[in-house]
Amino acid sequence: MPRPYIDASHKTRRPRMSMLKRLSFVTEHPMIYRAWQAPFARAKFAPIFRHNDLSQVRRILDVGCGPGTNAPMFRGHNYVGLDFNEDYIESARRNHAGEFILADACMYTAAPEDRFDFILLNSLLHHINTPDVRRMLNRLAGQLRPDGHIHILDLVLPEQRSISRYLARSDRGDYPRPFNEWRRLFSEFFEPIVFEPYSVRWFGCSLWNMVYFKGSPRS
Numbered sequence: 001m002p003r004p005y006i007d008a009s010h011k012t013r014r015p016r017m018s019m020l021k022r023l024s025f026v027t028e029h030p031m032i033y034r035a036w037q038a039p040f041a042r043a044k045f046a047p048i049f050r051h052n053d054l055s056q057v058r059r060i061l062d063v064g065c066g067p068g069t070n071a072p073m074f075r076g077h078n079y080v081g082l083d084f085n086e087d088y089i090e091s092a093r094r095n096h097a098g099e100f101i102l103a104d105a106c107m108y109t110a111a112p113e114d115r116f117d118f119i120l121l122n123s124l125l126h127h128i129n130t131p132d133v134r135r136m137l138n139r140l141a142g143q144l145r146p147d148g149h150i151h152i153l154d155l156v157l158p159e160q161r162s163i164s165r166y167l168a169r170s171d172r173g174d175y176p177r178p179f180n181e182w183r184r185l186f187s188e189f190f191e192p193i194v195f196e197p198y199s200v201r202w203f204g205c206s207l208w209n210m211v212y213f214k215g216s217p218r219s
């Protein structure tokens with residue numbers, strides 16, 4: 001007797017995950033992460049160099065510093081890296097100059113005399129859901145000196161189908177956001193000074209669409 005056809009696909013179907021996303025746990029290892037990011041680190045950082053004179057910066061907090069990817073850009077400065085991943089912090093301490101703190105950025109408070117005039121968040125917030133982004137930005141606003149600035153570099157989710165959109169959706173971070181969503185989020189906590197889209201390219205091809213935000217504390 002023919003068996004009745006039962007469509008059970010709704011029980012087994014999962015959201016499709018790209019191959020890159022499935023492999024993303026590999027890049028969590030500090031050495032692999034460093035090697036994967038090294039060719040792109042300067043390109044990601046370009047707007048910071050373009051809009052700021054780093055020789056004027058006094059004290060830097062690099063939030064979500066990973067294994068110290070950005071530390072070489074601040075050699076010779078009063079640089080503090082902060083991350084809640086113990087392996088990354090240990091690796092950063094072994095390989096880079098500066099102070100490295102193991103802490104959750106949503107909970108971190110610096111003493112008033114230790115506050116920062118340059119707070120950097122590079123490629124961090126697209127790993128974090130929106131309520132936690134708000135908690136973190138609110139907390140960090142309190143760690144800035146009145147004349148200080150926050151500098152955020154993050155991954156944009158392009159609206160149109162493209163390699164950049166595929167790479168954004170395949171990223172380890174689950175929350176790449178469209179340009180205007182980033183703008184709204186950042187502006188809730190900081191007075192915007194620069195809000196600039198840019199892309200990280202490889203052999204002429206645009207790989208990642210990014211945004212650079214520079215903001216000052218709201219009075």
Ligand SMILES: C[S@@+](CC[C@H](N)C(=O)[O-])C[C@H]1O[C@@H](n2cnc3c(N)ncnc32)[C@H](O)[C@@H]1O
Nearest residue numbers: 064065066069083084085103104105122123124
């Ligand atoms: C994609 S990595 C970026 C690392 C580095 N900023 C860079 O430019 O390569 C994101 C980092 O943020 C850290 N992170 C995520 N949430 C955090 C939190 N709440 N507090 C501190 N670090 C956090 C992760 O451990 C990871 O090292």
